[in-house]
Amino acid sequence: MSVNSTSTLNRAEQLRQRRAQKTASRASAARKSAPLKSPVGTKTGPSFFSRGYQASTSVPLRKIPPMRVRRQYYYPLGSSGAEIRLPAIPLVKPGTRLISAILLVLCAMVLYTLAFSDQFEVQSFQVTGLQRLSYADVEAVLRLEGSQIIEFDPGHAREALRAAFPELASIDIQVGIPAEVTLQVTERQPVFMWDKGDQVYWLDAEGVILPPRGDAEGLIRIESNITPPLTFIDLPAKSGAENSSSDSPTALWGQQVDALLLKAINDLVFRLSPESNLVYNSIYGLGWQDPRGWEVYIGKNLENFEQKLTVYESIVEYFEKMGIHPQELVSIEFINAPFYK
Known part of the structure; x- marks a missing residue:
């Protein structure tokens, strides 16, 4: 029994010695592989050093922002060389959001003032x-x-x-x-007065139809049984230049009379005597009231205006020579076929 126990103790001591040697060799190997670091800035303490341990990680130092030195202003006091130190006014640097908000408020105030201020x-x-x-x-x-x-x-x-x-x-x-x-x-200044009987229109020198407002003296009167014929451009839906008598008077205001008709009217005004009133008939066209007692019509086609006037002068000479006195009208709309009633 004593021999077995002695051999067992020897083996146990040998195992402990081997384990202690292995532990010591590992510690020495670790110390050789890891360099020593300064304890400043590392997470170390007395307990670590007292037990033989060394920190394996380090914590970086916190960056301390540079101190802003407030600017100072030195104000001299006379020629003695003494100075007084005064703090400088800090510079305000607003951001873009603050500037945008201020501009928005100012614009809102301006709009409110424009919309509601007396x-x-x-x-x-x-x-x-x-x-x-x-x-x-x-x-x-x-x-x-x-x-x-x-x-x-x-x-x-x-x-x-x-x-x-x-x-x-x-x-x-x-x-x-x-x-x-x-x-x-x-x-616009009215020049002509188009008298339809139940409705009166004024025309200026350009043939624009005007509503009769107020008083106007010296207008050249044109008697007619229809409203003023307009240009084909102003009335594209109609087959001709005439308007029906049922058209609204206000619908014609601002419209323009046919250009050829306006030119013929102006020519007649300068050729006829002051007592000869102009007329316009829906069948016979433009004409005038002859002082001899009948109406003269030159038709709706006013292209051969000068020739028609020459033909009429010849007809009047024939009437005087033959003693003919028309009772109603003389039409020279067709130069080759004039007639009278």
Whole structure:
């Protein structure tokens, strides 16, 4: 029994010695492979060093931002050389978001002021160039008084005035701040009066049909049983240049009379005597009232105007020679086939 126990103890001691040698060799190998690091900035402590351990990881030092030195301002006190130190005013550097927010607020304030402030409310406006129209007529269309200047649209106002008043040849609108509106207009001057019997139209020198407003003296009267014939461009849906008597009078305002008809009317005005009134018939066309007591018609085709007048002069000489006195009319619409009633 003693021999076996002694041999068992010897073997146990040998195992412990071998384990201790292996542990010591591993520790020495680890110390040789890992270089020693400074304990400053490493996660070490007394317990690690006291037990023979060394830190294997390190924690980087926290970067301390540089201290901003506040600028100072030194103010000299006379010639003694003494100075007083004053803190400088800090510079504010706003970001883009702050600048955008400030601009947005300012724009909102400006828009609110323009939309609701009494300072930008139009109390009245100036109109120059009116003759037959009045300030009240223009205001009834624009409705400008009491509105904000930001709501006023000059282009829309110009179109509204042209639609309501075809006698306006030109319209110039100027807008000023805070609430100034100035209109300068030019009215067309009527020259002819087209008398249909139940309706009267005015025509200017360019043949534009105008509504009769106010008083106009010295107009050349044209008696007719139809409304003024218009150009083919203005009435593309109609087969001819005539209008039916049922057309609305206001629908013709601003339209233009046929150019050939207007030229023939102007020629007749300079050729006829002042007491000869012009006429226009839906069947016989353009003509005039002869002082001898009958009507003369040159027709609707006014291309051979000069020849027709020459033929009529010859017919009048024939009437005087033969003692013929027409009771109703003389038609020279067709040069080769004139007739009288």
